[in-house]
Amino acid sequence: MKMDVLLGLQWGDEGKGKVVDVLAPQYDVVARFQGGPNAGHTLEFDGIKHVLHQIPSGIFRENITNIIGNGVVLDPVVLKKEIDGLQKFNIAFKKNLFISKKATIIIPTHKLLDAAYEKSKGDKKIGSTLKGIGPTYQDKIGRVALRVGDILASDFDEKYQALVEKHKTILSFYEFDLGQLPELEKVFFDAVEFFRGLNLVDSEYEVNGFLAEGKKVLAEGAQGSLLDIDFGSYPFVTSSTTMAAGACTGLGVPPSKIGEVYGIFKAYCTRVGSGPFPTELFDEDGEAMRKEGNEFGSTTGRPRRCGWIDLPALRYSIMINGVTQLFMMKGDVLNIFKEIKVCTHYQMPDGSTVDRLTYELDSSDIKPVYKTVPGWHQSLEAVESYDGFPNELKDYVTLLEKELGVPIKLVSVGPDRKQTILR
């Protein structure tokens, strides 16, 4: 069996949680391969809204195994809080959640370092979620990090102290107040104790074992391709490989075992945090999109920046990921517009047009070139199948498919599990 991968193609928050939840019944295993508590994946069903940060989005389905892979950076405090919060839903964590011993642990000083680095950047700050993601991946690459397996060893406390001492030296350089550290450490060690009771495994054996048995595995991406450490709008990115290749390194699955690559995008575009965003709207249309789409961060509550769909950016993401199927999310949010704009190219200061995201491209110099199409300007609430779509929405889907060269197999028309139209 091959492993399918599901990824956000924009700057995150495309609706990955919702789609994983919708697809989950077709799978035996859902696995996260990168990122950490910076993610906020929303699922809505039976009138309840759940936001998951580190736990894979298959957790609400009784017969699905959920794996947190080696590529993830994991905060024990956030994990404990998430599991505690889900206890009332009778989830069999002991049976259905497995965590890689090779995943990296976020410790309290990683979060303090995140804050210190951001503060030192002033108005050039990344807009990090301040969950400690960057500093933890830095330590991983620097070969000094703590891993989940370390918490089982008798020398964990010494290893922890050694790392904290290194962090304190850096924090003192930034003149960062450490007053809150003792309290953070108390909560951290409580969570580590709880963590020791979870299923900690060499998850690469589990995942490859499942594939060998013919089980279906879905890798759930976090963030989006335009936040990828290599291909995103650097330095305004996250610190992990958010693209399809990250599913191989983050789970230990060979490239020859990748099957479908599902690329998810919003029918428009959003971004939270700093960095270039060529189609960003600063007018009442942007404000209306934010309001209609409820575009406020699932993790931080920050308002998301909003703009029209950006085809050069989507084509880029499709190229680097080898997307085989597209899923368009939040189609209903565009109900409010009489006309919809689609960015097909960028115009350079010298008047030439480009459709590539090159190294030299600086979004402050470029102007998006739009094609304007008629909106459907009506509610999609009663729509139950693709045939029931207004013609303008069908035309929008067909236009995007033609421009992107990949079939759009799913259109989402609302946050609930049921508001999903398959083609």
Ligand code: GDP
């Ligand atoms: P993720 O990080 O990719 O899982 O996405 P988030 O959960 O951060 O953000 C997506 C938001 O859009 C959530 O609040 C979802 O409930 C909501 N959502 C998902 N699909 C749709 C849709 O088709 N229409 C509307 N209106 N909301 C949606």
Ligand code: IMO
């Ligand atoms: P999901 O999985 C949207 C953004 C932050 C910031 C940058 C770096 O829910 O789609 P970090 O905390 O990683 O150092 O922040 O990346 N960011 C996200 N934006 N959705 C996310 O996750 C994000 N995770 C990080 O806003 O600009």
Ligand code: MG
């Ligand atoms: Mg999110």
